[in-house]
Amino acid sequence: MITNLIKTFIELFGDSNEEICTFFAPGRVNLIGEHTDYNGGHVLPCALEIGTYALVRKTANPFIRFYSKNFPETGIITVSYDDLSYQEQHGWANYPKGIIAAFQQLCPIETGLDILYYGTIPNGAGLSSSASIELVTAVMLNELFAQHIDMLELVKMSQKVENEYVGVNCGIMDQFAVGMGKRNHAMLLNCQTLEYRYLPVSMNDCSIVIANTNKKRGLADSAYNERRAACEAALAKLQKHINIASLGDLTSEQLEEYKHLLSPLEQKRARHAVTENERTLEAAAALEKGDLARFGELMKQSHISLRDDYEVTGTELDTLVEAAWKHEGTIGARMTGAGFGGCTVNIVKDESIPSFIEQVGKEYAGKIGYEASFYVVKIGDGAREIAEAKEMSV
Incomplete structure (x- = not known):
């Protein structure tokens, strides 16, 4: 090349x-x-x-x-x-x-x-x-x-x-x-x-499969900046009552205690930021132990939070992820990136990759009306x- x-x-x-x-x-x-x-x-x-x-x-x-x-x-x-x-x-x-x-x-x-x-x-x-x-x-x-x-x-x-x-x-x-x-x-x-x-990432006869929704979206034109602004507003309110530099310093328990300070929308956005941070730390520990099953569970929780609290998934990403969750070879699946289109990241058993691509792709095309693209990637x-x-x- x-x-x-x-x-x-x-x-x-x-x-x-x-x-x-x-x-x-x-x-x-x-x-x-x-x-x-x-x-x-x-x-x-x-x-x-x-x-x-x-x-x-x-x-x-x-x-x-x-x-x-x-x-x-x-x-x-x-x-x-x-x-x-x-x-x-x-x-x-x-x-x-x-x-x-x-x-x-x-x-x-x-x-x-x-x-x-x-x-x-x-x-x-x-x-x-x-x-x-x-x-x-x-x-x-x-x-x-x-x-x-x-x-x-x-x-x-x-x-x-x-x-x-x-x-x-x-x-x-x-x-x-x-x-x-x-x-x-x-x-x-x-x-x-x-x-x-x-x-170290030890996949144990599994691979990372990227699934692209093929829905075009421009990051600068998306609601990305709106989500960030909501989190910054929540942080500013919380900082008047608790000594934190960022939402990453906050625990779920603290957010629950002070959530009355925030609007309903700010509560949802902050809840995602806080719980996702906790999930990431737990996922890192699971990866170090070689516990891919727990890692996969945390990926699912991540997607649900991005869907319900941060609201950045959409029909295309949800369709791909939900189809992946149903496949017997899937260890974990979630949207990745800013959202509003783009890709999902999946951990799939190597022996199941061909049927994963076929079944998930078929379900996606049937519901969305056009095809997704799949890439088996290496780190x-x-x-x-x-x-x-x-x-x-x-």
């Missing part, structure tokens, strides 16, 4: 004696801990082997040229260093533009760049294609211009770009999982302190340069 990407790169941008460098950043799936990251709670994501490739070459031009094989209709997008502002017509290219603008503040980039992107993450699936393109660009610039910036700082930079440049008020989980991923490990991350530890490493690709580019 890298050989074909190099060929496409040369066809697009022409030949040159300058070296073409190749970088990769994964997508991510969150096993449990949804909508807890911006509430100061814990999450349990892992990086995937699917992700975003970026091929880049320095040029003598005073501009950057972007091209995505996933969006060929946009053609080559040319951007001057004098104007790296957000432009709606640039679509996907605003994510790498934002990273370049952030880098420009650290060290002026005094060379042109030709960049080809190719993503193997399904578009709009909720597997963090945006964080993947941000981190692949950040790692690329860090390496090309020898800035020696720590990965965690690149993660923070990427989150800031998504918050302030793109305008999506996301927490740090997506960028963290993409940047800090480790093969065959999940990451238990405290999103308030950024303390984390790697947990991979975080964002990095693909060193072996260098020889191919010479």
Whole structure:
């Protein structure tokens, strides 16, 4: 595949004696801990082997040229260093533009760049294609211009770009999982302190299966920001009576004691944030014990809370998850990502995967009217340069 990407790169941008460098950043799936990251709670994501490739070459031009094989209709997008502002017509290219603008503040980039992107993450699936393109660009610039910036700082930079440049008020989980991923490990991350530890994932003849609803939804256009605002309002009210920095500091018992301070809607939103944080910690303990059955039970509880208290699932996600729960090979199933479409994450017995895909897919198509897509995924490493690709580019 890298050989074909190099060929496409040369066809697009022409030949040159300058070296073409190749970088990769994964997508991510969150096993449990949804909508807890911006509430100061814990999450349990892992990086995937699917992700975003970026091929880049320095040029003598005073501009950057972007091209995505996933969006060929946009053609080559040319951007001057004098104007790296957000432009709606640039679509996907605003994510790498934002990273370049952030880098420009650290060290002026005094060379042109030709960049080809190719993503193997399904578009709009909720597997963090945006964080993947941000981190692949950040790692690329860090390496090309020898800035020696720590990965965690690149993660923070990427989150800031998504918050302030793109305008999506996301927490740090997506960028963290993409940047800090480790093969065959999940990451238990405290999103308030950024303390984390790697947990080996032993699937015991099971695999992670991602099911994509194929319902398109834009994160910035969703009710995501409304949910966050409700949690922030609840926190502000609670902080007048209890010493907490975030909802992640709160226990279920404390929330029950002080819930009269909150509106009915704020109670529901806060209850999800608090109980999901508790479930995530219990799920991490179950994973360390190799207790996949308990992990699966907690996944189910997570989805029910996201459906009833946070109200971010919808017919498509609920249909996929409920069909999965009925299948005899399912250990656990829940929505993952922001919601309102996107994907479910499922732990399925290997021997049952073909019938799982067939039966769940049939039930979904029958009720929704179009098909879901299924991906059996492996847990991979975080964002990095693909060193072996260098020889191919010479």
